[in-house]
Amino acid sequence: xxxxxxxxxxxxxxxxxxxxxxxxxxxxxxxxxxxxxxxxxxxxxxxxxxxxxxxxxxxxxxxxxxxxxxxxxxxxxxxxxxxxxxxxxxxxxxxxxxxxxxxxxxxxxxxxxxxxxxxxxxxxxxxxxxxxxxxxxxxxxxxxxxxxxxxxxxxxxxxxxxxxxxxxxxxxxxxxxxxxxxxxxxxxxxxx
Amino acid sequence: xxxxxxxxxxxxxxxxxxxxxxxxxxxxxxxxxxxxxxxxxxxxxxxxxxxxxxxxxxxxxxxxxxxxxxxxxxxxxxxxxxxxxxxxxxxxxxxxxxxxxxxxxxxxxxxxxxxxxxxxxxxxxxxxxxxxxxxxxxxxxxxxxxxxxxxxxxxxxxxxxxxxxxxxxxxxxxxxxxxxxxxxxxxxxxxx
Numbered sequence: 001x002x003x004x005x006x007x008x009x010x011x012x013x014x015x016x017x018x019x020x021x022x023x024x025x026x027x028x029x030x031x032x033x034x035x036x037x038x039x040x041x042x043x044x045x046x047x048x049x050x051x052x053x054x055x056x057x058x059x060x061x062x063x064x065x066x067x068x069x070x071x072x073x074x075x076x077x078x079x080x081x082x083x084x085x086x087x088x089x090x091x092x093x094x095x096x097x098x099x100x101x102x103x104x105x106x107x108x109x110x111x112x113x114x115x116x117x118x119x120x121x122x123x124x125x126x127x128x129x130x131x132x133x134x135x136x137x138x139x140x141x142x143x144x145x146x147x148x149x150x151x152x153x154x155x156x157x158x159x160x161x162x163x164x165x166x167x168x169x170x171x172x173x174x175x176x177x178x179x180x181x182x183x184x185x186x187x188x189x190x191x192x
Numbered sequence: 193x194x195x196x197x198x199x200x201x202x203x204x205x206x207x208x209x210x211x212x213x214x215x216x217x218x219x220x221x222x223x224x225x226x227x228x229x230x231x232x233x234x235x236x237x238x239x240x241x242x243x244x245x246x247x248x249x250x251x252x253x254x255x256x257x258x259x260x261x262x263x264x265x266x267x268x269x270x271x272x273x274x275x276x277x278x279x280x281x282x283x284x285x286x287x288x289x290x291x292x293x294x295x296x297x298x299x300x301x302x303x304x305x306x307x308x309x310x311x312x313x314x315x316x317x318x319x320x321x322x323x324x325x326x327x328x329x330x331x332x333x334x335x336x337x338x339x340x341x342x343x344x345x346x347x348x349x350x351x352x353x354x355x356x357x358x359x360x361x362x363x364x365x366x367x368x369x370x371x372x373x374x375x376x377x378x379x380x381x382x383x384x
Contacts, residue, residue: 083351089281124317156371157367158275162367169361169364176382
């Protein structure tokens with residue numbers, strides 16, 4: 001049984017927590033107004049918060065997060081224009097987070113999944129698939145196993161550099177949903 | 193009935209030609225060894241060639257392609273390392289092609305589809321979906337209609353800037369296939 005702390009209590013936080021709980025793991029949530037005061041007890045910490053909150057969390061918890069697997073789920077979109085990302089071209093939110101947390105093993109995951117498809121475990125009749133990128137093989141394998149234990153599919157999407165591509169997918173999927181070309185219960189599926 | 197010229201005779205060229213032919217349109221192919229000599233008779237010209245061939249085609253056909261819809265299907269991947277794109281960060285092959293063909297309406301499409309899924313018209317039980325990005329609304333709408341006439345789904349993925357994101361999806365999908373995490377008959381599907 002793994003011990004997981006999820007910062008955040010929104011739809012994504014709840015959906016991700018539900019997956020791990022279903023896999024039989026110990027899941028604790030930290031509310032955003034508890035950031036900096038609540039201890040992070042889990043070996044895996046999921047930052048289920050908007051991109052803008054990452055820097056403050058890294059600052060508040062840098063020492064506690066050292067040695068832990070830290071999961072970044074964000075889509076660093078300019079939500080005013082829906083026409084650009086707010087990270088530098090070629091970079092990613094996950095790369096920025098890894099730079100801010102040099103002692104942690106940062107993994108990118110869940111940003112290509114809508115919350116509803118995490119809860120339903122299927123999208124368009126295909127198993128919901130979580131794409132996971134990271135440089136630490138053990139951390140990545142741990143997260144992939146946790147996701148699969150909850151009944152979803154997971155793929156190794158490569159090194160943390162691939163977070164750029166995962167964030168591109170998340171960006172495009174959000175624009176398709178906002179443009180009502182796909183529903184929030186649909187979007188990208190992975191066919192095997 | 194539309195008139196379409198496809199440069200290239202590979203798997204993607206044949207699959208794309210098959211879609212348009214099934215839609216009742218006039219499809220002509222130009223072999224790569226005919227580039228520069230064969231006339232481009234179609235109103236829509238699909239460059240079904242590797243990224244490295246785009247610059248030479250643009251140079252050879254700049255005047256003939258003026259006023260036409262030009263479809264870029266490439267994934268500008270470093271095929272030696274499978275770890276990077278060969279276009280500048282934040283840019284895209286399609287943006288480069290548009291710059292090289294200022295009189296043409298460049299549209300990005302088909303680069304997120306494997307040839308087998310274009311032929312089968314389905315991927316994982318879902319309709320194969322072509323994502324189309326471009327700045328010229330009429331050109332984009334023409335291509336979307338052509339794809340749908342051949343029995344596939346198509347979505348407007350936004351302005352030509354979104355070609356960056358489409359190429360990121362194509363890149364990631366290729367790495368998943370080469371890593372045998374998805375088959376060449378599978379990959380990304382779009383659930384509605």
